[in-house]
Amino acid sequence: MSQDQLTPMASEPILEIRDLKTHFMLDTGTVRAVDGIDLTISRGKTLGVIGESGCGKSVTAHSILRLIPSPPGQIVNGQILLYRQGEVIDITRLQPKEATIRQIRGADIGMIFQEPMTSFGPLHTIGNQIGETILTHQQAESAQSAREQVIELLRQVGIPNPEQRVDAYPHEFSGGMRQRAMIAMAISCSPMLLIADEPTTSLDVTIEAQILDLLVGLQEQTGMAIMLISHNLAVVSEMADDIAVMYLGKRVELGSADAIFDNPLHPYTQGLWRSIPRVDGPLDKLIPIPGAVPSPRDRPTGCVFASRCDRFIEGTCDEPRLVPTFEVEPDHFVACYLYD
């Protein structure tokens, strides 16, 4: 696994998210998609972010690159600190269209999206679209050398016949191939952080395994950090060093992958674990979490998980205040009154 190869300087942070709040101001009311998130990503490490759909994982990722459509989306609070060659940039302070954020996009932080089928523009070749990243960030002198780099990248991500495929159009690629090409594009400028937003969700299981292997391999080669967003516990637990569990715009639990896996603290995390089959557990004990995720518009006023929690404490969990975060064991945090 990746953590075995890591150097001692691995705990050096490259991205810190502090109390991030990204809200969407809609006609029908404000949707607090991300509501006070703290995360840290360290050099060369993999941070898994896990949660059901609508919990704000993707919005967090999009906030990092300032890709939130505005209006209606807006970062209303918090900092996103990028540590880059000795300087610290607060991404939330940047204008979403100015040069600094554009230098960060693609060059310092690469991103892979969920939908490989629609991630490429249909009218330009794969090579053109990958090479464009390289040329935009001046990582190649000419279109010709960019093209050679693209071929090399395609080879690196395991696309057969890259010399020919570089001139292919997206519709000539299968979903798995497109996701490989997408990864090639994201790593083309050797970013120090790769954000993978549900990279394998729309792929079938064998392709999923190949893509994950590819990501692990690339991380070993390049030493880049990965922020892996998924709703799939298996994917995250296999790859991540640390795991953050999100629910309704809140980070409810954070800890090392082992800690989250072996000793889940938050009732939500425990519920997630109970609801998936485990190789080492009895097969008949799959217990779904009762109820459904409430709409972000009418979230509970106290603990966001209160409405579905089986260990709900009357008079505490429904108190309309922020649930404090407790460090239950070293580097293992949970936002739950049970650990008060």
Add this chain to the structure above:
Amino acid sequence: MTALIIRRIILIIPLLFIISIISFIIILLPPGSYVETYVENLERTGFLMDESQIKAIYKQYGLDRPAVVQYILWMSNFLLKGEMGRSFIYQKPVTEVIMERLPMSMAVTLISLAVTWLLAVPIGIYSALRQYSIGDYVATIIGFVGLALPNFLLALALTYLVFAKTGHAVTGLFSIEYKDAPWTVDKLFDLLGNIWLPILVIASAGTASLIRILRATLLDEKNKQYVTTARAKGLPEHKLILKYPVRVAINPLISTIGWTLPLIVSGEIIVSQTLGLETLGPVLLSAAMGEDMFLVGSIVMILSSLTVIGTLISDILLAWIDPRIRFDKVSI
């Protein structure tokens, strides 16, 4: 690509065939045979034909034979010799009458098509990118009015306005002094001074709907995943918008040539009549008024065929710039 072009051309042949049949039916439609009208008209002008001359005409067009034979004669004359019959109001072969006016008709049509695009594309892009801005609303309103305002009314209103403001009457493509003059630089400038109004009017018909289509597609496209991907690459906003969603949104526009072209040809006829342009429009009208049916049918056939061929060219153009169609072996 070549296979696609060939398949397209093969597909167009039945269309042209049906058009020629419709045109010929138009020729045969009016009560009374062509020769009767022809002779009648000649007699009215004091020219008496003798029996042998009349017989010669009958023979030339096979008018004493069944309609199918007449059609075959008419078509083979056209295809082999470029002859389409004789116009009795112009006292000339139909081909000659048409060829005199056709270049100007085509020029006006093509320039109008170009102007339609030059107007619609930037406005449509602006409208979509600045959705709900004042400019967007203005474009929408103008678009709606443009949709409701028939060509010839716009022509009338604009000529009236120009005349009322400047005293210059825009009638015809050339001022009187240049009408029959040989081509000179001055004549060209005179043409440019007169042609903008009809062009603008004819272009107005397609522009409104083109703006609406482009705006809708672009609004749809600009929120697609691939635009976010391009943004995440660090491309400058204007560059990525032009390269990705705009390119994608332009493509369906090219396929609208299939119906903007007929619209423009129609508009060209009616505007030409209103503004007295020396194109096929007024000829078609006077021929229709005088029941000069060979001329009417032939003009209908030429205009329709050219429109269909124009659509074919736009299809090929679309395939050429859109790889999805170019490589698709199934759906086209």
Add this chain to the structure above:
Amino acid sequence: MSTASKPTFLTALSEHYIRWKRERSQRLQERLYYASQRELVWHAFKKHRLALVALIILTVLYTVSIGADFFAPFSPLNRFQNFNDAPPTRIHLITREGKLSWPFVYQTVRVRNTETFKYEYRENTTHRHIIRLLVKTEPYKLLKVIPIQHKFFGLSDRHVPLLLFGSDRLGRDVFSRILFAGRISLFIGFGGVMVTFILGSILGGISGYYGGLVDEIIQRIIEVLISVPNIPIWIALSAALPRDWGTIKIYFAITLILAVRGWTGLARVVRGRIISLREEEFALAAKAAGAGDWRIIFTHLLPAFISYLIVHITLAIPGMILGETALSFLGLGIKPPAVSWGTLLQDAQDITVLANYPWLLIPSLFVVLTILMFNFVGDGLRDAADPYASR
């Protein structure tokens, strides 16, 4: 009232209002839950303010045209001697004494300007003629049935010209002529659309339901008709109409000519929907129950998208109206003495006429208004036709 009490009163009022609003929308929601398709469409349509206003304006236009005998002050052929190309009569509200009055006009007289030798119209201000509603005239029959002897408005002295939009070359009232012309121009759309509807749904239905060779042939024909420019075909077909036909025959012929191409769009829509619906379960169920093909098409498939058809038709009417106007304008459609908006505009073809008598362009405003309103109504219907989509 003291300033302190104001906020409380206002708060109470607004609270009450908010509660009322909420309850009302709740009731509405409940009603919508059980509403029929037609109620849903009507509810959604009513929310489209512009479409509603447009519908009202159209209703007024149609009513006024149908009742043109009553609403128009004069007959379309009534000539005012010595009032050729007279400008619109000025309507006054203030008397010479500076008092506000019921709208009135002065008798206008034509005089020759001795310098320019042109006719000019001067007001003879000695006598005021008040415009009255329901003014009495010689008896006539409204819509050729109802005996009546009043006009909607006019002057009590029938010989004083009241020319709201001026008069034409022959001294006829343009306003009255516009109203009468609406009878042809506004209704030709319906006739054309009817033919369109019948042809389109039958041919489209057959094409979609049977497929195969029939489909192929119909599709080719549609393709030709769509790719061929409208106007030349219309001109050619109108030219072929016999000269000696009467207005009614010409009217129906023009209607048919306008529909020649109109049905293609509808047929394509119908075909597309049939193909997608054909495989749906209720059609299969009907087939399994032993229903015949025609029965399936007309009782099961067509009603399933009737709202769709209505929208399409609403948006097709303006095209028909424009077509008639254009043809009549070119002199190939309705012929005098019958009047349509197109024939009225024929007078305005000449730039010198236009420059001198710009009021002859007024009929065009009615054309534009009608087209615009039909487009708004069509848009409203389109949004409303799928009431579940917006929710």
